[in-house]
Amino acid sequence: xxxxxxxxxxxxxxxxxxxxxxxxxxxxxxxxxxxxxxxxxxxxxxxxxxxxxxxxxxxxxxxxxxxxxxxxxxxxxxxxxxxxxxxxxxxxxxxxxxxxxxxxxxxxxxxxxxxxxxxxxxxxxxxxxxxxxxxxxxxxxxxxxxxxxxxxxxxxxxxxxxxxxxxxxxxxxxxxxxxxxxxxxxxxxxxxxxxxxxxxxxxxxxxxxxxxxxxxxxxxxxxxxxxxxxxxxxxxxxxxxxxxxxxxxxxxxxxxxxxxxxxxxxxxxxxxxxxxxxxxxxxxxxxxxxxxxxxxxxxxxxxxxxxxxxxxxxxxxxxxxxxxxxxxx
Ligand SMILES: Cc1cc2nc3c(=O)[nH]c(=O)nc-3n(C[C@H](O)[C@H](O)[C@H](O)COP(=O)(O)O)c2cc1C
Numbered sequence: 159x160x161x162x163x164x165x166x167x168x169x170x171x172x173x174x175x176x177x178x179x180x181x182x183x184x185x186x187x188x189x190x191x192x193x194x195x196x197x198x199x200x201x202x203x204x205x206x207x208x209x210x211x212x213x214x215x216x217x218x219x220x221x222x223x224x225x226x227x228x229x230x231x232x233x234x235x236x237x238x239x240x241x242x243x244x245x246x247x248x249x250x251x252x253x254x255x256x257x258x259x260x261x262x263x264x265x266x267x268x269x270x271x272x273x274x275x276x277x278x279x280x281x282x283x284x285x286x287x288x289x290x291x292x293x294x295x296x297x298x299x300x301x302x303x304x305x306x307x308x309x310x311x312x313x314x315x316x317x318x319x320x321x322x323x324x325x326x327x328x329x330x331x332x333x334x335x336x337x338x339x340x341x342x343x344x345x346x347x348x349x350x351x352x353x354x355x356x357x358x359x360x361x362x363x364x365x366x367x368x369x370x371x372x373x374x375x376x377x378x379x380x381x382x383x384x385x386x387x388x389x390x391x392x393x394x395x396x397x398x399x400x401x402x403x404x405x406x407x408x409x410x411x412x413x414x415x416x417x418x419x420x421x422x423x424x425x426x427x428x429x430x431x432x433x434x435x436x437x438x439x440x441x442x443x444x445x446x447x448x449x450x451x452x453x454x455x456x457x458x459x460x461x462x463x464x465x466x467x468x469x470x471x472x473x474x475x476x477x478x479x480x481x482x483x484x485x486x487x
Pocket of ligand 1: 171172173174175176197198225252253254255294326341366367368369386387388389390
C-alpha cells in the first residue's frame with residue numbers, strides 16, 4: 159500500500175449525513191486512490207453510543223479516515239484508538255465546523271480560538287495510535303481572521319506534533335450564519351493556504367473549498383500537497399471517473415457509462431438490502447449521478463417516490479435507471 163500522503167493528493171471531504179459508508183463505497187468504485195473521510199463522529203457519541211454502528215465500514219473503502227469531533231484530550235485519545243482498532247487509516251480532528259450544536263459541545267471551528275487545547279488533543283491522540291493524526295480547520299473565525307492568528311494556530315498545534323492539515327480556505331462566523339451559509343458567504347482565500355505551504359514546506363497541506371474539477375485539482379497540486387473536494391464530488395460523482403489517471407498516474411477503473419457503474423454497484427445494494435438496510439438510505443446518495451442527461455429528472459422522481467416505500471428493492475433502482483438515456487462514451 160502506498161504512503162497515505164500519496165492518496166491525500168485528492169480526498170473527499172467529511173460531510174455529515176452525506177459521506178456515510180454507502181456513499182464512500184460508491185465513490186471508491188470511481189477511484190481506487192482517493193482518500194475518503196467519514197462523517198464527523200463526536201467523541202461523546204462514540205464513547206456513549208453504539209461504536210460498532212458509527213465505526214462500521216467496508217474493507218473496500220480503504221484508504222479511509224475517521225473524523226472526530228471533540229475537545230477532551232483523553233476522550234479523543236480513546237476514540238482515536240477505537241478508530242485505529244476498527245481499521246481506519248487516519249484520525250482527523252474537526253476544527254472547522256461552525257454549527258451551534260457543535261459549538262455547545264465545544265468542538266469544531268470554535269477550537270481555532272483554543273490552539274493550545276487542540277495541541278493537547280493532538281498529542282494525546284498521537285500517543286494512543288500509530289496511524290496519522292491530522293487537523294481539518296478554517297483560516298479564521300469571527301474577527302480572528304488575520305494571517306497572524308491563522309499562523310499561530312498552525313504553529314501551536316504543529317509544536318504539539320501535527321504535521322498534516324486540511325484547510326477549508328474561508329473563515330467561519332460562529333454567530334449569525336447557518337452552517338450552509340458558512341460554506342458559501344465568507345469569501346475563499348486560497349492565498350493564505352499557499353502562503354502557509356511556502357512558509358512551512360515540511361507540513362503536508364491540503365486545500366479545501368470550492369474545487370469543482372480535476373483540472374483545478376491538478377493546478378492546485380502544483381503548489382500544495384493535496385486537494386479536498388466536498389459538495390461537487392457528492393452532487394456530481396461522475397467527475398471522479400478519471401481521477402486515478404489524472405491525479406495519481408494510475409489506471410482508471412474504466413467505466414464507459416454511468417449505467418455501467420451503477421450496475422456494478424447493484425450487488426452491493428442487494429447485499430445491504432439483505433442486511434436490512436432500506437433502499438433509500440443508499441439511493442439518496444445517487445441522485446446526482448445522471449445529472450445533465452435526458453431522463454435524469456424522471457430518474458430522480460422515481461427514486462424519491464418509490465425508494466422509501468416499505469419493501470422497495472433493486473427493481474426501483476433499475477426502473478429509475480432505465481428512464482435515463484445515455485450515450486456510450
Ligand atoms: C452537508 C455537509 C456536511 C458537512 N459536514 C462536515 C463534517 O462533518 N465535518 C467537517 O469537517 N466538515 C463538514 N462539512 C464541510 C466540508 O467538509 C467542506 O469543508 C466544505 O463543504 C467545503 O468544501 P467544498 O466546497 O468542496 O464542498 C460539511 C459540508 C456539507 C455540505
